[in-house]
Amino acid sequence: MTPARVHVGGADPYDVVIGTGVLGELPAMIGDRARTVAVVHAQGLPEIARPVCGALGEAGYAVHALPVPDGEAAKEVGVLAGLWSSFARLGMTRTDVVVGVGGGATTDLAGFAAASWLRGVRAVLVPTTLLGMVDAAVGGKTGINVPEGKNLVGAFHPPAGVLCDLATLVTMPREDYVSGLAEIIKAGFIADPEILALVESDPKGAAAPDGPHTRELVERAVRVKAGVVSADLRESGLREILNYGHTLAHAIEKNEDYRFRHGHAVAIGMVYAAELSRLAGRLPADAVQRHRDVLASVGLPVSYAADWPGLRATMTIDKKSRGATLRFVVLDGIAEPGRLEGPDEELLAAAYREIAR
Secondary structure, three states, X not given: OOOEEEEEOOOOOEEEEEEOOOHHHHHHHXXXXXXXXXXXXXXXXXXXXXXXXXXXXXXXXXXXXXXXXXXXXXXXXXXHHHHHHHXXXXXXXXXXXXXEEEOHHHHHHHHHHHHHHHHOOEEEEEEOOHHHHHHHOOOOEEEEEEOOEEEEEEEEOOOOEEEEXXXXXXXXXXXXXXXXXXXXXXXXXXXXXXXXXXXXXXXXXXXXXXXXXXXXXHHHHHHHHHHHHHHOOOOOOHHHHHHOXXXXXXXXXXXXXXXOOHHHXXXXXXXXXXXXXXXXXXXXXXXXXXXXXXXXXXXXXXXXXXXXXXXXXXXXXXXXXXXXXXXXXXXXXXXXXXXXXXXXXXXXXXXXXXXXX
8 A cells, every 4th residue: 555645844844754664765755965864763672673774775874873771761861961972983074864763752753862962853753652653753743751751852854754654563562552542532623523333333453553544543633633733833822722632631740740641641641631620610521431442442541630739730730831821622512622821829720629539
């Protein structure tokens, strides 16, 4: 089947290629100006990194594999500094390229390493997880974590291209694959209800990488994100809708020392945002129930109980906040996102009680 191409516009346009066996597209994304290619890959993925390095070597590039820790452990200052040192030893110039191979944490790190080396070199991303394909690798957001919060240090640095090889999804652990579905379902709630309909028609198939709608779900989610970031790269307005569910999600992740899957946290965060929308008089109760039903049908959590004051304090350190004003992405209806600024503290607590029960 011919790969799908989703174009991401803006000042630095690029394509997201979606299909099976698409590594042959990689050299064209690197281009003929590059001499050295640094392949930053999760150390637990040598079987995927090897063919990437092989394809680039056959194309004539000087290829260097740079393994980094798996998962969120990669997004630390020390790991980033190690990459900078490696780039220096390799003599990487502004015409050379960083290729990120792995899940969202790896592509976030690789993208930020590229953005910060020599004030910016090109990056090509090869996400190997569902979450990476539909979220982290698309849109140009790069970053690392600090003890105070997730993704608080980073840069907007659009990649030169993104390759989504659906074959890599087949070997994913089921829980990790289901976690990635949260971002796909989010795209359904904020922009494309057909995504919700596809999941509702076959939850079991949606939760499997070889399901009948996998490619369409990935394409639809990528198209939603591409459309938003093409219009608003730097999150000055429209792009904020992509953070639906993320304000509480990031607080949960920090509360769990980043051992909680991102998609699981986003699922809970979406139910919280939906309850907040309902309590604010903006979303009907049946739409909130639809959140719970769709998410639970594929095995995602819809409740979470912890210390509310601690979570609330963590939410204050949020990228959408303006000064002391907390801002939430909410819904006025399915595919009708809006914003709620400076909500009453009792409203926030009441919405939390709904998901903590």
